[in-house]
Amino acid sequence: GAGVSQTPxxxxxxxxxxxxxxxxxxxxxxxxxxxxxxxxxxxxxxxYFQGTGAADDSGxxxxxxxxxxxxxxxxxxxxxRTERGDSAVYLCASSLRxxxxxxxxxxxxxxxxxx
Amino acid sequence: xxxxxxIPAALSVPEGENLVLNCSFTDSAIYxxxxxxxxxxxxxxSLLLIQSSQREQTSGRLNASLDxxxxxxxxxxxxxxxxxxxxxxxxxxxxxxxxxxxxxRGTQLTVWP
Numbered sequence: 001g002a003g004v005s006q007t008p009x010x011x012x013x014x015x016x017x018x019x020x021x022x023x024x025x026x027x028x029x030x031x032x033x034x035x036x037x038x039x040x041x042x043x044x045x046x047x048y049f050q051g052t053g054a055a056d057d058s059g060x061x062x063x064x065x066x067x068x069x070x071x072x073x074x075x076x077x078x079x080x081r082t083e084r085g086d087s088a089v090y091l092c093a094s095s096l097r098x099x100x101x102x103x104x105x106x107x108x109x110x111x112x113x114x115x
Numbered sequence: 116x117x118x119x120x121x122i123p124a125a126l127s128v129p130e131g132e133n134l135v136l137n138c139s140f141t142d143s144a145i146y147x148x149x150x151x152x153x154x155x156x157x158x159x160x161s162l163l164l165i166q167s168s169q170r171e172q173t174s175g176r177l178n179a180s181l182d183x184x185x186x187x188x189x190x191x192x193x194x195x196x197x198x199x200x201x202x203x204x205x206x207x208x209x210x211x212x213x214x215x216x217x218x219x220r221g222t223q224l225t226v227w228p
Binding site: 004006031033035040041042043044045048050055056059091093095101102103104105106107108109111 | 119146147149151156157158159160161164166204206208214215216217218219220221
């Protein structure tokens with residue numbers, strides 16, 4: 001596609017439920033990133049994939065969060081046993097990932113609300 | 116850990132003014148600095164990327180400068196328009212964690228007619 005797409009655009013769930021958020025990167029982009037943005041804050045890094053593997057997952061807040069990218073394209077962010085504090089906008093970005101030029105392009109985000 | 120600060124947090128100006136938004140970062144070992152625009156309820160739109168070897172980049176009415184040694188960048192917006200109203204975010208890439216962007220909180224800009 002022309003840009004990064006994310007589905008769903010909005011997700012409302014109850015505390016304790018499991019959710020999956022999907023990201024489709026720009027075609028041909030090898031690197032994919034997940035960020036989380038709380039109200040009034042800048043995005044915070046969660047995880048970065050280069051190809052199929054997670055190159056850096058140090059931003060995941062705890063073991064309830066997990067992400068996969070099995071074929072090196074689409075990625076899914078999975079959150080188990082959701083908590084109210086997980087409510088935020090989850091942003092996905094992709095890039096061509098050159099050594100010194102790494103312009104990241106962002107999707108519209110998924111707004112997650114945990115009741 | 117890289118810390119990014121943006122000043123001012125909010126700015127409200129009449130149409131036509133020239134503006135300067137400021138960004139500072141604590142670790143000068145960066146590869147890139149990227150400026151984004153975010154409209155309410157939307158994702159981020161990339162405006163400019165400056166490589167660490169560059170001093171500035173220009174796109175239309177936007178000009179971004181980078182002083183890596185002092186850990187500062189500025190985004191200059193010429194002849195502001197109401198359509199420029201948005202939140203502007205600064206992010207740095209590199210240092211000890213390649214690929215990971217560190218963001219400031221943004222400057223919320225309102226340009227009134």
